[in-house]
Amino acid sequence: MIKRNICLKKYNTFRIGGRAKYFVEASTIEEIKEAINYAKKNSVPFFILGNGSNVLINSNGYPGLVIRIVGGEAVVSGTSVVADAGVFLPALIALCTKNNLSGIEWASGIPATVGGSVYGNAGCFGKAMQDSVVWVDVINIKTKKIERYKNEECKFGYRESIFKNNPHLIILRAKLKFKKGNSVNIKEEIKKCLDLRRKKQVVGFSAGSVFKNYEFKNIREKKEFLKKFPDLEKNISNNTIATGILLDLINLKGLKVGDATVSPNHANFITNNGKAHSQDVLDIINIAKKKVKQKFGIVIEEEIRLLGFETLDKKE
Ligand SMILES: Cc1cc2nc3c(=O)[nH]c(=O)nc-3n(C[C@H](O)[C@H](O)[C@H](O)COP(=O)(O)OP(=O)(O)OC[C@H]3O[C@@H](n4cnc5c(N)ncnc54)[C@H](O)[C@@H]3O)c2cc1C
Structure with a gap:
């Protein structure tokens, strides 16, 4: 209704x-x-x-x-699960554990739906949704038809998918494939992941990492960067540097605008201390982008999506 x-x-x-x-x-x-x-x-x-x-x-x-x-159902068949877009990841993880299915433990602690996590190819600890997706069913708003995208057609990348770049595709459900495991080991792995998360715990209301990590466009860009910041070589892996490190180096931790703060524990998290206005968060985002550009000469990109900001509403 x-x-x-x-x-x-x-x-x-x-x-x-x-x-x-x-x-x-x-x-x-x-x-x-x-x-x-x-x-x-x-x-x-x-x-x-x-x-x-x-x-x-x-x-x-x-x-x-x-x-x-939100909601819907997840049905286990062998080592696969077909989950509706609205299924909550913690519920999926619980279902997999109960059925001795291993492969999604890394997502413990991510408060997302299956649809949202496929859309942004959510990931952590070197793993991501793309590792489990077999296919994704979407409704194509342009054709009004239901279409099936196989894993290789989803164009998954780091926090990227074909769905993110095609707002007319609404994710309805996904088939995910796991490995046979045993619930004792699975529970241990879940505990490990949650413990690692707790170490970086951010207090307050947040939306996870605000910015994507920065992937150098080519070797030349990386070389130029390292000429100026040789100490950061150890922080680059797979041609990518954690944006949290860059934000830390521009002393963003603790920055407060209105009732929004850059977490003192993790520079890539912004928290609402209770009464933050969206503009407070946007102001911090703009300060961060400007300062990173000034100091490191690179342009960082938001991971979070914006709703209700005219130029950025895509699904219209
Ligand atoms: C405490 C905390 C920890 C987090 N840790 C991680 C982490 O480790 N790794 C990580 O990757 N992310 C993490 N996040 C961020 C977030 O949980 C993920 O990005 C998640 O995938 C978002 O899912 P959601 O259902 O909340 O989507 P929403 O936030 O509701 O939506 C995000 C985007 O997905 C689109 N979308 C949602 N559902 C659909 C659908 N069915 N069809 C089409 N588009 C859709 C929306 O339009 C929007 O653009 C964390 C967030 C928090 C608060």
Whole structure:
């Protein structure tokens, strides 16, 4: 059922955001289709939200329909699981553990849906969703047809996928393949991952890493960079440097704007201390980008997605 004038704060992990003019929760393919049809019929823009753990929502609200895809089911078959887009990753991990399926332990502690994590190819500890995806079913808004993308067609990369670059593709479900394991070892691995996360624990409401790590465009760029910053060679792996290190070196930790702060524990996390406005977060983002450009000559890119900021609303 379409609701009106719904405050979006509780639907994202930043706990920031104004009201959506229209709002609906959808878990089945039929419900998702219906919601999209409503938006089309009424000529209102729409935005797909998962668990809201990687978005910054405008405190002034969103004049369209937010379709929150949560819930649905996950079905185990052999060593595979077909999971609806709205399935919560912790629920998927619990299901895999119960069925002695190993391969998704790394995602413990990520408060995401399957849809959101496939969209951004979520990853950690050297692993990512792309390692498990067999295929992804989407609804193509342009053709109104359901299409299946095999792993190699998903164009997965570091926090990248074909879905991220094609907002007309809405993820409905995914088939994920795991390995036969045993629940004792799986639980141990989950504990290890959670312990590692706890070490870097960030206090406050956040949306995970704000910026993507920086991948050098080519060898020349990396060489030029290392000429100026030879000490950072040890921080580069696979042609990529952790943006958190760059942000730390420009002394961003602890920077406060309004009620938003750069975490003192992790420079790539911004937290809402309770009353932050989206503009507070945006101001920090802009300061960070400017200072990194000034000091290191590189342009860092946001990992978080923005909702309700005119130029950046893509799913309209
Ligand atoms: C404490 C914390 C820890 C985190 N740790 C990690 C980590 O280790 N690794 C990592 O990669 N990320 C991490 N994140 C970030 C975040 O959890 C991931 O980016 C996650 O994949 C987002 O999923 P979501 O369901 O919350 O998506 P949302 O934040 O709701 O949406 C993100 C984007 O995905 C799109 N989207 C969502 N569902 C669909 C769909 N069904 N079809 C099409 N598009 C869709 C949205 O439109 C939006 O553009 C962390 C976040 C937090 C708060």
